[in-house]
Amino acid sequence: MREITYAEAIREALREEMKRDERVYIIGEDVGRFGGCFGVTKGLWEEFGGERVKDTPISETAIIGSSVGAAATGMRPVPEIMFCDFMGVAMDEITNQAAKMRYMFGGKVKLPMVVRTPVGGGLSAAAQHSQSLEAWFTHLPGLKVVMPSTPYDAKGLLKAAIRDDNPVIFLEHKMLYGVKGEVPEEEYIVPLGVADVKREGKDITIIATSMMVHKSLEAAKELEKEGISVEVIDPRTLYPLDEEKILESVKKTHRAIVVHEAVERSGFGGEIVAIIMEKAFEYLDAPVKRVCAKNTPIPFSPPLENFVIPQVSDIIKAVKEMV
Amino acid sequence: MYTTMLRIRRFEEKVVELFAQGKIPGFVHSYIGEEAVAAGACAALEPTDYITSTHRGHGHLIAKGGDLKYMMAELYGKKTGYCKGKGGSMHIADVDLGILGANGIVGAGIPIATGAALSSYLQKNGRVALCFFSDGASNRGTFHEGINMASIWKLPVVFLCENNMYGISMPQKRGMAIEDIADRASAYGIPGVVVDGNDVIAVYEAVKEAVKRARSGGGPTLIEAKTARWRGHFEGDPQIYRTPEEIEEWKKKCPIKRFEEKLLKMGVLNEEKIKEIEDMIAKEIDEAVKFAEESPYPEPEEALEDVYA
Ligand SMILES: Cc1ncc(C[n+]2csc(CCOP(=O)(O)OP(=O)(O)O)c2C)c(N)n1
Numbered sequence: 139m140r141e142i143t144y145a146e147a148i149r150e151a152l153r154e155e156m157k158r159d160e161r162v163y164i165i166g167e168d169v170g171r172f173g174g175c176f177g178v179t180k181g182l183w184e185e186f187g188g189e190r191v192k193d194t195p196i197s198e199t200a201i202i203g204s205s206v207g208a209a210a211t212g213m214r215p216v217p218e219i220m221f222c223d224f225m226g227v228a229m230d231e232i233t234n235q236a237a238k239m240r241y242m243f244g245g246k247v248k249l250p251m252v253v254r255t256p257v258g259g260g261l262s263a264a265a266q267h268s269q270s271l272e273a274w275f276t277h278l279p280g281l282k283v284v285m286p287s288t289p290y291d292a293k294g295l296l297k298a299a300i301r302d303d304n305p306v307i308f309l310e311h312k313m314l315y316g317v318k319g320e321v322p323e324e325e326y327i328v329p330l331g332v333a334d335v336k337r338e339g340k341d342i343t344i345i346a347t348s349m350m351v352h353k354s355l356e357a358a359k360e361l362e363k364e365g366i367s368v369e370v371i372d373p374r375t376l377y378p379l380d381e382e383k384i385l386e387s388v389k390k391t392h393r394a395i396v397v398h399e400a401v402e403r404s405g406f407g408g409e410i411v412a413i414i415m416e417k418a419f420e421y422l423d424a425p426v427k428r429v430c431a432k433n434t435p436i437p438f439s440p441p442l443e444n445f446v447i448p449q450v451s452d453i454i455k456a457v458k459e460m461v
Numbered sequence: 462m463y464t465t466m467l468r469i470r471r472f473e474e475k476v477v478e479l480f481a482q483g484k485i486p487g488f489v490h491s492y493i494g495e496e497a498v499a500a501g502a503c504a505a506l507e508p509t510d511y512i513t514s515t516h517r518g519h520g521h522l523i524a525k526g527g528d529l530k531y532m533m534a535e536l537y538g539k540k541t542g543y544c545k546g547k548g549g550s551m552h553i554a555d556v557d558l559g560i561l562g563a564n565g566i567v568g569a570g571i572p573i574a575t576g577a578a579l580s581s582y583l584q585k586n587g588r589v590a591l592c593f594f595s596d597g598a599s600n601r602g603t604f605h606e607g608i609n610m611a612s613i614w615k616l617p618v619v620f621l622c623e624n625n626m627y628g629i630s631m632p633q634k635r636g637m638a639i640e641d642i643a644d645r646a647s648a649y650g651i652p653g654v655v656v657d658g659n660d661v662i663a664v665y666e667a668v669k670e671a672v673k674r675a676r677s678g679g680g681p682t683l684i685e686a687k688t689a690r691w692r693g694h695f696e697g698d699p700q701i702y703r704t705p706e707e708i709e710e711w712k713k714k715c716p717i718k719r720f721e722e723k724l725l726k727m728g729v730l731n732e733e734k735i736k737e738i739e740d741m742i743a744k745e746i747d748e749a750v751k752f753a754e755e756s757p758y759p760e761p762e763e764a765l766e767d768v769y770a
């Protein structure tokens with residue numbers, strides 16, 4: 139099968155959905171002629187024109203706010219926020235408008251919009267450009283939250299997200315944009331709410347998201363040499379969450395570690411741990427562990443950043459402490 | 462002011478070179494071409510006054526008295542840097558010099574400057590806050606909220622828009638329907654002033670007037686300095702949104718050359734003096750690079766410090 143990058147896969151999903159449905163449009167800073175800060179929307183402005191690939195002023199509040207208004211009245215906007223960190227300046231639009239409108243209106247409105255935004259560290263981009271803020275969004279009933287780790291998933295999930303009638307937060311990892319993977323030529327969809335077993339194993343389950351899926355797979359490869367068999371599960375969407383697949387795996391391996399790049403405190407990992415404790419406690423041979431970023435802002439200096447963000451060696455160490 | 466501009470220029474040239482060599486991690490936004498704004502504005506301030514800066518902040522920091530050694534070490538991510546390696550290019554600060562930080566969030570410095578001005582108003586310490594921001598930032602909500610609040614309370618703050626005509630790839634023409642950002646001042650009932658941002662004297666005089674007004678209880682002023690950055694938005698930007706000719710035109714309007722010629726004509730400066738200044742700056746920069754290269758990286762565990770007071 140052909141291999142394309144994560145960024146290309148996202149672009150293909152955008153292109154296909156824009157062709158399929160005239161109501162879909164892209165809006166954001168430098169997404170047009172410039173093709174996006176990470177080049178994801180390159181070529182779409184040439185293909186669809188400025189009406190459907192809309193360059194905006196630096197106005198995150200209006201990018202998200204206008205998307206809410208347009209989605210409520212028949213369009214299907216796909217706004218881009220250049221870095222997830224800047225979601226903060228549009229947080230009322232996310233929290234109190236996008237996430238609540240349908241509910242407050244008694245179910246009388248649909249908000250089909252997908253906010254695409256890059257998360258994650260690794261570029262020495264420091265504390266205001268490196269965060270993984272998924273827990274902000276999973277905490278808000280009314281939103282769906284997607285976090286793909288591979289080109290295949292990114293494309294299929296984005297297509298599902300665009301067709302979904304709810305506001306979806308679509309979190310891309312900036313260090314994954316250049317990563318290649320198999321993506322079929324023919325049309326496919328990855329439904330929201332279905333986890334993927336990225337690697338089968340029998341001694342321990344790692345539940346990992348985004349970039350950490352790749353680091354966990356690397357760790358699993360290393361551990362295999364020492365006779366430890368690791369299963370790696372990627373929930374792919376944090377809400378809706380495929381609890382069943384996670385629990386099934388834990389019941390099989392009897393051990394679980396949650397790995398994510400967001401800081402540990404109040405992170406989404408706590409949610410997964412709680413689900414395992416509530417629903418599979420009697421299957422566990424050891425307490426569930428978390429491997430997450432340390433509870434600090436992401437520092438600039440490379441040795442500090444590497445220390446704060448979980449590395450393959452941290453995952454290996456955690457697994458060894460458990461089996 | 463001449464020395465300051467030249468110091469900024471040479472520092473930035475070095476930074477660009479070191480970034481290309483892979484010695485400086487992260488993002489670098491060069492200030493080359495805009496030197497007259499920082500140099501003119503900061504010359505009109507007292508050392509105790511405050512500034513808030515932006516992602517394109519090196520020039521502001523140098524003009525406010527920032528030490529090249531600590532700046533360079535920070536750009537390298539070293540322990541001896543201004544922020545102990547935690548901040549990098551977009552977050553350098555020196556609160557002792559009144560520098561309340563470069564900022565990775567566009568427009569975030571505007572209400573912070575209002576806050577610093579409110580603080581000096583409440584503490585009656587006579588300090589003024591000067592807020593650097595750019596044309597793109599003026600489209601954010603923080604611009605409206607920050608200036609409105611400062612104007613109703615007549616706070617001692619100067620809002621200085623460095624209009625370099627682009628927000629990344631977005632030309633001002635497509636980002637707003639007006640030509641002069643200074644026009645927006647009328648919405649807040651404060652003076653709006655347009656100056657040639659490549660004329661250091663014009664900037665100095667406009668800011669001096671605004672600072673005087675601010676310090677005497679007259680409230681904020683919005684100054685718009687028209688200028689241009691010569692390089693891409695960030696190092697590595699292919700600049701598909703503007704022509705090389707446009708950049709060449711601006712290079713002809715170099716703020717440093719222009720002031721140099723004036724000073725030469727006035728007899729304040731001569732070739733010998735220029736060489737002296739160049740040599741001094743070259744030495745400062747060499748020392749800064751040496752200091753940065755010889756400094757150790759922070760220990761990984763230091764990442765956990767400074768999260769709380
Ligand atoms: C709130 C926010 N939105 C977007 C960005 C990404 N960004 C960084 S610099 C920039 C352009 C800023 O333009 P302008 O204010 O004109 O400053 P200039 O770069 O021209 O000096 C953008 C969009 C950001 N850092 N913060």
